[in-house]
Amino acid sequence: MDRDDTTLRVLSTSDLAGLDISLTDVVDTVEQAYRTLAAGRSDNPRKLTVKPADGHSVAYAMLGRDGDRDVVATKTSYKHGLRESRDRQHYYTTLTLYDDVTGLPVAMMDCSRVGSLRTPAVSALLARECAAPGASTALLIGTGTQGRLALPFLLTTLPALDRLLLSGTHPDGVAAVHAELARHFPGRDVEVVGDLRTAAKEADVVVATAGAHTTAAVEADWLGPDATTILVGHGLAPSTLHRADRVVATSEAQMRVTGTDLADADGALPPVDLELPAVLSGASEVRTADGQRVFAYNSGLVVTDIALGHRFAQLAAAQGLGTEVALWR
Incomplete structure (x- = not known):
């Protein structure tokens, strides 16, 4: 026709x-x-x-x-x-x-x-722009739809990552994460971790993609001084946002609508320092000093x-x- x-x-x-x-x-x-x-x-x-x-x-x-x-x-x-x-x-x-x-x-x-491709691609772009120089360890929280391609996309934008950690509780999801990683990056493996606090302390980049019913909640004081946390679904406590040195969002307006579960006791969210489009355009840099913890909020545009x-x-x-x-x- x-x-x-x-x-x-x-x-x-x-x-x-x-x-x-x-x-x-x-x-x-x-x-x-x-x-x-x-x-x-x-x-x-x-x-x-x-x-x-x-x-x-x-x-x-x-x-x-x-x-x-x-x-x-x-x-x-x-x-x-x-x-x-x-x-x-x-x-x-x-x-x-x-x-x-x-x-x-x-x-x-x-x-x-x-959506299943766009979202982990955005997380990977956030990781590339927000991670501290020399970042080598990434932690993925969650094994659902958004988690299964997170690590292959991270390795696409941050090929220097040499250690991959996974926190997940569903056997089928864990197996799917392993399978996707092997399909896109044969020879690479991911360590399944049981102690989330220790894993978070060791990670340079944390990507939280878990579902709403997860019990995982990484706190700010679990993180290293240069850590980057990226929230896609659930798995990060509000403290990772409120105590971050720099806050990046794909869209501040959307974060204020969909990120209300991160609000403090007064119902407030901290200001966003940068939006991802401006970062990618080269107009601004995420990190302005050493030792900064960066929180990034991934909401779809x-x-x-x-x-x-x-x-x-x-x-x-x-x-x-x-x-x-x-x-x-």
């Missing part, structure tokens, strides 16, 4: 699962999205959120424009059963892209793989989903993947 203004390429979970994309390609795509945003050529409005009073579900809607790719997109996310175990939850996320040069639709896709989703759409189109739907006829 010829592409026109009535047809839309729909990319399913299975379509996207078959696409081969390197970790370096993902990191470069995400980094370029941040740089374009920092240059003022992209738009990333604040997300909209709806949640019922009893908290059993949450839904988000995000609109953005990538000025480098000339693509406009909307992303939606809906999770039901927040108080249930992970296997009883329902989660759907979609991304719909439009070419802002031709005015034609590009694709609508399941956004789960985009839709411009990164747009860039990576568009990259997937390009790869899919080249391989003839997806289903053309006459949606507007």
